[in-house]
Amino acid sequence: MSDKVLMKGNEAIAEAAIKAGCRYFFGYPITPQNEIPAYMSKRMPKVDGVYLQAESEVAAINMVYGAAGAGARVMTSSSSPGISLKQEGISYIIGSDLPCVIVNIVRGGPGLGGIQPAQSDYFQAVKGGAHGDYNTVVLAPSTVQEAVDLMTDAFDIADMYRMPVMVLGDGMLGQMMEPVEFKAQKGRDLKPKDWATTGTQNQRSKNVVNSLFIDPQVLEKLNFERYERYKLIEQNEVKYEMTDCDDADVVLVAYGTTARIAKTAMKSARAEGYKVGLIRPITLWPFPVEAFQKAAKTAKAFLTVEMSMGQMVEDVRLAVNGEKPVHFYGRTGGMVPTPAAIVEEIKKLSGGEK
Structure with a gap:
């Protein structure tokens, strides 16, 4: 008997994120990714998770920033213009070395463009649409099943290297229905998040989440360290x-x-x-x-x-x-x-x- 179920791409991505341990989702509706927040709004309360529709994309990414700083597995999703609005927050998250997953179901542009599928956000995703020196791991599934399979890896890579991971799809992937199987996946061996702002309980020194470094020597050192991590990613995480x-x-x-x-x-x-x-x-x-x-x-x-x-x-x-x-x-x-x-x-x- 097959364990496959017929699901729309957006809904399958959302369910795969939950199975990967995501318990916080902050987002805002925009076509053609609306089924992700809609699905999360139904499922998160059933898994003791948190779903919140923010008042804007800017608010949503800063909520992600806060949850990531507390060590939570957190995700947001949007489509092209919404991702543009999130870029400042993405840069802050990177500058604070925090993990999260961002899903972009791309639509035609520029501007508000249209709601049909496109791949014109490649530069934004790969070259960095926000300010500063940084990279973001970008995963590009071609089937709904592959999108499901990559979600655990997305969260694990984010946690391992303390950085955002973007899953880049398009309107076809988000809207098509395909049979998928939610296979049990063995996650990676990850270090405890001893950097997270979870409260000291008077047992350790306080942790601070911050992306502001006034001393240029300190900031340069942090950027150099970040790029050393990027070299490891280039060695260990390439998929094709x-x-x-x-x-x-x-x-x-x-x-x-x-x-x-x-x-x-x-x-x-x-x-x-x-x-x-x-x-x-x-x-x-x-x-x-x-x-x-x-x-x-x-x-x-x-x-x-x-x-x-x-x-x-x-x-x-x-x-x-x-x-x-x-x-x-x-x-x-x-x-x-x-x-x-x-x-x-x-x-x-x-x-x-x-």
């Missing part, structure tokens, strides 16, 4: 998928739901005799540079496919480092690439019909 790249002349590059469309195009092109592979980054930061260095040894060209005007393509070009040409095909504003259009791009790069 490579498909049929060993003999590929053209390697497609795509993440999230776009990678599913690209995989269909890859199979169609191979059926017509074109040698095509696919690299799917699962961690957008840290970026899987080694996958591209390996593929560049045999591939003739790379084709990056995105639901944007071209953002990840810059990281692909950096990773390939000029060894092979990197091309781009994208749709934007909520428009979704089709497998047929991607196949046409593959044919152009391969010199036309076989």
